[in-house]
Amino acid sequence: MHLECINKKTNMNPKTSKEKLTEKFSKAASTNSKRVHIVPSKDGWSVKKEGSTRSSAVRSTKEDAIKAAKHLKSTERIVIHKKDGTIQKNTKKK
Amino acid sequence: MNPKNVFINCPYDNQYFSLLKPLLFTLIYIELKPQISETSDSGEVRLHKIIKLMSNSRYSIHDLSRMEPIKDSELPRFNMPFECGIDFGIKLSNSKTADKKFLILEKEQFRYQKVISDISGNDIKAHKNNPEEIIKVVRDWFKPTNQNIPRHKKIWLAYAEFEFDYEEILNSEGYNPKDINELTFSDIIEYMNVWISDFKRKNK
Numbered sequence: 001m002h003l004e005c006i007n008k009k010t011n012m013n014p015k016t017s018k019e020k021l022t023e024k025f026s027k028a029a030s031t032n033s034k035r036v037h038i039v040p041s042k043d044g045w046s047v048k049k050e051g052s053t054r055s056s057a058v059r060s061t062k063e064d065a066i067k068a069a070k071h072l073k074s075t076e077r078i079v080i081h082k083k084d085g086t087i088q089k090n091t092k093k094k
Numbered sequence: 095m096n097p098k099n100v101f102i103n104c105p106y107d108n109q110y111f112s113l114l115k116p117l118l119f120t121l122i123y124i125e126l127k128p129q130i131s132e133t134s135d136s137g138e139v140r141l142h143k144i145i146k147l148m149s150n151s152r153y154s155i156h157d158l159s160r161m162e163p164i165k166d167s168e169l170p171r172f173n174m175p176f177e178c179g180i181d182f183g184i185k186l187s188n189s190k191t192a193d194k195k196f197l198i199l200e201k202e203q204f205r206y207q208k209v210i211s212d213i214s215g216n217d218i219k220a221h222k223n224n225p226e227e228i229i230k231v232v233r234d235w236f237k238p239t240n241q242n243i244p245r246h247k248k249i250w251l252a253y254a255e256f257e258f259d260y261e262e263i264l265n266s267e268g269y270n271p272k273d274i275n276e277l278t279f280s281d282i283i284e285y286m287n288v289w290i291s292d293f294k295r296k297n298k
Contacts, residue, residue, distance in 0.1 A: 016267040018281060024267075025285045028259040029292035039254040041226060041247060048251050053297050055251060079258050084112040085225045085250075086272075087261050 034076035035090075036069040038062060040083050047072070070094075095191060101151035102130045103177040104199075105160040111274040115260075115282070116225040117155070119253045120232045122286050124243045126153070130279045148181045149191060155232070156181065159201035159221065197235045199228070226250045256289055 032051040039046045039055075045065035046055035049072065056072060059065040062080070069078050070093055080089040100121050104114060121128045129147040131140055148154060156178040161171060178198070185194040196216055203220040217235060221228040230246040237243050264271040277285075 016269075018284075021263065021267065021281075021285060022288055024263045025259065025289045026292050028263065029256075029289040030296055032296070035258070037251075037254050037258065039251060041250065042230075046247075046251060048254070050255055051296065053248055053251070055247075081254055081257070083224075085116065085254055085257050086112060087258055090258070090262075 034074050035079050036072055036075045036077070038065045038069060038078065038080045040081060040085075049075075095152045095194070096127070096150055097152045098125070098127045099129050099147075099151035099153070100126050101148050101154040101181070102128055102157075103154065103174055103181070104130075104157040105171065105174065106274060107160075108272060108274050110157075110160060111272070112225055113157075113221065113223065113228050114274070115257070116229050116250075116253050117157075117232060118279075118283060119256060119286055119290070120229045120249055122283065122290050123249050123252065124233065124236055124240065126236070128283060130283075132278055132280070144177060145180065145184070148177075148184050152193070153195050153197070153236075154181050155197045155199060157199040157221075159199055159223070197232070199231065225253075229253065252290075252293060255293070256286070259289065260285075 035050045036056075037046075037048045037050065039048055040062075041055075041058070044058045044060045045062050047057040047059070047065050047069045048055045057065070057068045059068055066078060066080065069075060075093050078089075078091050078093055079087060080091070082088045102114075102117065104110060104117070106114075118128050118130075129151050131144050131147060156174065158174050158178065161175060178196075181194070181196065184191050185196075186192075198216055198218045200218055200220050201223055203218075219231040219235065221231050226246070229250050233243060233246045233249060261271040264276065269276045
């Protein structure tokens with residue numbers, strides 16, 4: 001009962017096991033998605049397709065990097081990162 | 095001493111989490127083994143575990159960038175300089191650990207001179223509270239030990255992709271990805287290991 005209350009309060013999935021999370025991380029790293037990341041970097045904003053180890057383009061502003069990402073073929077989603085690397089937005093390409 | 099082990103002495107709070115994750119990620123990416131104590135252990139047990147981890151690590155990274163209080167009303171935090179001092183003691187007191195190497199991280203390049211000048215002469219680098227910079231500083235420090243270490247930008251871009259997966263997976267399972275206490279460090283390290291090895295395999 002107590003555990004149920006805690007799970008309800010935190011929205012925690014009680015069935016999440018370490019094995020399940022490990023499997024999810026493995027799958028996420030192994031599969032190629034059609035996401036493009038906009039990543040802050042020393043030389044501006046990098047446009048990086050998932051599954052590639054290099055950036056496709058570097059632009060001096062975030063807005064220009066987003067425009068460049070929209071022009072990339074096969075892009076379905078654009079993931080915009082904050083300066084600290086965390087995620088600001090994950091949007092569908094329009 | 096394990097030549098791949100890197101002991102990490104750093105603050106454990108949500109503000110520092112955005113630096114700790116890229117730090118752990120970089121070490122694993124360049125095939126080293128981060129050693130970090132869990133915060134759940136009681137004081138004495140934790141100290142003994144820390145000493146064991148330090149004694150078994152060829153390298154140590156001591157981040158002294160958060161010595162000051164988080165809020166003006168709080169007291170300064172002495173854990174990081176205290177643990178750094180213990181590690182120096184281990185290095186200097188035993189011929190078996192005399193080869194230990196230390197990287198000391200700070201927020202600004204020369205701030206340490208005002209508060210802990212005894213460490214002058216060691217490798218002290220500033221990460222400027224920037225996750226890409228911490229990757230660069232750590233990667234550059236280890237580069238002379240292994241010529242196969244890639245450039246920092248490659249690690250940073252891979253980290254950005256990992257960060258997306260980390261937030262998405264934790265959110266989907268009802269965890270808060272911004273909370274440093276949501277998973278144990280050993281779990282985070284294990285998930286990073288899995289992710290990095292699969293990522294590298296995919297990009298061969």
